[in-house]
Amino acid sequence: MSGCVFCGIVAGEVPGFTVADEPDGVAFLDTRPVFKGHVLVVPRTHLVTLAELPAGALPGYFRLVQRLSAAVETGLGAGGTFVAMNNKVSQSVPHLHTHVVPRTKGDGLRGFFWPRTRYADDGEARGYADRIAAALT
Template sequence: MTCTFCEIISKNLPARIVKETEETLAFLDIDPIQKGHVLVIPKRHVPDLTDMTDVEMNQVMTLCKEVMSSLRTAYNPDSISIIQNNGECMAFPHVHFHVVPRFTGDGFVMREPEITVSDEEMDRVARELEKNML
């Protein structure tokens, strides 16, 4: 399967690039949530965030920060959301961060949780995750 983002990186597919470094790429999302919606990706094909090196993570987050600064100057948003997607089940199985300018009343919301978890279960989950932290 061909990776759309890798095709953009190799310039086989067009994109409106806002910044490119040796290791990262930022470009406009073709199906934006809001005007100025940017995707930030590592250039190395990485399907899952846990496969990124610490250096790659730092480079991608640095570019996210630069995009945020540019969005603030260009559009003066009320806030900025960063949404991270990764994993093989995603439409684009290449780690990517959505950097989205937000405005009061823009209508964008994350969907509400579909489950209820007891306090006891929340405590158990927190302990289990803490135990497995690197």
């Protein structure tokens, strides 16, 4: 869809730190992560809400989310992950996306009010993306 930043990333027209590019979806680093290694998983097709995702696409899409959850843990040595999705309210980009956030005990994340951080530079972001991508295998 024209003007959608996530569609631009999927199409390769907008730069992103891609972790996975598969028929069921694309995963890339959030540019304003809750914690470094925070990944967004999006369907290739422009949809706004989970309700719009065709039933036939659910297994493949959520299998990718499941694999990313494990890869974030393994690739980053995280204690676990937080997996979440907003539909419309608090959805900063109106394209269906699932957050996969690395967690560690005592990381300070409480409730749904999260501080955001930034990567020091593109090299640091690429390193996080590469570690997660390597753990997908």
